[in-house]
Amino acid sequence: MMEFELSQNHKQVLELVKWLAKEKLRPLGLECDKKEEPIPPDHPFFKEIKQMGIEIGVMGSDDVKSESRLKSFIGESKEPPMIATLSILAAEILAWGDQGVFMSFPGPGLASPPIRLMATPEQKKIFFDTFKGDEPKWGAFGLTEPGAGSDVARIRTSAKKDGKYYILNGEKMYITNGARAEWVVVFATVDPKLGRAGHRAFLVRKGTPGFKVSRIEKKMGLHASETAGLLFEDCAVHEDFLLGGEDYYKSKEGFKGAMETLNMTRPAVGAMAIGIARAAYEHTRDYFAENYMLNAVSPFAVKIKAELERMKRKLDIARLICVRAAWLMDMKKPNAREASQAKAYAPPIALDVITRCLELLGEEGTLEYHHIVNKAYRDIKVFDIFEGTGQVQRIVISKRLFASKGKPVEWGEN
Numbered sequence: 001m002m003e004f005e006l007s008q009n010h011k012q013v014l015e016l017v018k019w020l021a022k023e024k025l026r027p028l029g030l031e032c033d034k035k036e037e038p039i040p041p042d043h044p045f046f047k048e049i050k051q052m053g054i055e056i057g058v059m060g061s062d063d064v065k066s067e068s069r070l071k072s073f074i075g076e077s078k079e080p081p082m083i084a085t086l087s088i089l090a091a092e093i094l095a096w097g098d099q100g101v102f103m104s105f106p107g108p109g110l111a112s113p114p115i116r117l118m119a120t121p122e123q124k125k126i127f128f129d130t131f132k133g134d135e136p137k138w139g140a141f142g143l144t145e146p147g148a149g150s151d152v153a154r155i156r157t158s159a160k161k162d163g164k165y166y167i168l169n170g171e172k173m174y175i176t177n178g179a180r181a182e183w184v185v186v187f188a189t190v191d192p193k194l195g196r197a198g199h200r201a202f203l204v205r206k207g208t209p210g211f212k213v214s215r216i217e218k219k220m221g222l223h224a225s226e227t228a229g230l231l232f233e234d235c236a237v238h239e240d241f242l243l244g245g246e247d248y249y250k251s252k253e254g255f256k257g258a259m260e261t262l263n264m265t266r267p268a269v270g271a272m273a274i275g276i277a278r279a280a281y282e283h284t285r286d287y288f289a290e291n292y293m294l295n296a297v298s299p300f301a302v303k304i305k306a307e308l309e310r311m312k313r314k315l316d317i318a319r320l321i322c323v324r325a326a327w328l329m330d331m332k333k334p335n336a337r338e339a340s341q342a343k344a345y346a347p348p349i350a351l352d353v354i355t356r357c358l359e360l361l362g363e364e365g366t367l368e369y370h371h372i373v374n375k376a377y378r379d380i381k382v383f384d385i386f387e388g389t390g391q392v393q394r395i396v397i398s399k400r401l402f403a404s405k406g407k408p409v410e411w412g413e414n
């Protein structure tokens, strides 16, 4: 089955997302970009969307509740719910509104996938219950360290067992929503010599003695989103908050499972990049349509329309690659290569399209009137960096081009 038509219910969900992106995310994102500051945690916007029932990463507190929650959004149907496909289409629209605001949505956020995959039922309950009240709350995912970004095997935050506690020491950086998070999933090592086998993940609550926010990063783009450095100095975490419990780490499958969440998030990151580029493309298209006679038979009109056509074609192809990766996930088929292809392909295409928009607008493109385009130019670069850099994706993809003993994988085989 290959289906490009969305169900009526999916269309309704996406219409709501479109409204939210246009009316709320876009103006707030432009405001934060001008101020070069993240949205403060007590901003009324967060309460407003919380009241609308919108949070990031709420799915999965337990499977039955998650499914009924989703069905209440998209309605009952005999067809597969197509959660992954719907999610990436929604992600594109929200990023079109403003990616920085989207990343600052309250909810478990990036902490949700490891909790869902690794946590014990008790840990899941404590964690997800935090997000049930009326107040907006955040979760965060703390993996990256100075010297350990792409190569996570190099993390040096240490976890030393002392009675019923693990004592954490180390530093995390670039942690999205890290300073405002109620809980951070912190990755540490019990022995750096063991590489990934020595890794452990902990649920660390805000206010735990020894857990500090060291700084809020100043970034070139995505200003609405807060990115924090975190410090752990003799931070004692009870063994009950070792994610999954001791037994979990006896098998090697644990972290492999956690890494599989990337097969969902990578196409979504690709789709977000397309959303940002689409915002720049549409602004540029409308500007030329309103200010120049594009229907005239003139070399100028032909050139501009050809440029716009090229941009649109590139964005459409990139979107298809992302949707394919998500569709495979919905069909419960392997999608690791396709997920990495989506992440490797879409962000450079988005950067290319935005750069071309700025070139077409000329020096005018740097002015206030074209703020959305010059902001997109600053927001987009990071998409080739987080969630696995472009180079790392290419390594993942090239490994999957060859089966064991270097035999090329044939067309149609995965």
Ligand SMILES: Cc1cc2nc3c(=O)[nH]c(=O)nc-3n(C[C@H](O)[C@H](O)[C@H](O)COP(=O)(O)OP(=O)(O)OC[C@H]3O[C@@H](n4cnc5c(N)ncnc54)[C@H](O)[C@@H]3O)c2cc1C
Binding pocket: 110, 141, 142, 143, 144, 147, 148, 149, 150, 151, 173, 174, 175, 176, 177, 222, 227, 382, 385, 386, 387, 388, 389, 390, 391, 392, 395
């Ligand atoms: C806005 C923002 C938000 C973020 N949010 C989070 C978060 O919430 N939680 C979190 O844990 N992290 C987060 N990160 C960190 C992000 O995941 C890392 O920046 C990313 O993994 C890259 O790591 P690095 O910056 O240390 O770069 P490095 O890994 O040092 O890479 C530097 C360069 O070397 C290249 N390179 C590295 N290894 C190889 C290789 N083997 N072969 C070829 N080239 C290679 C890379 O492609 C890159 O070009 C965030 C980052 C940003 C910018």
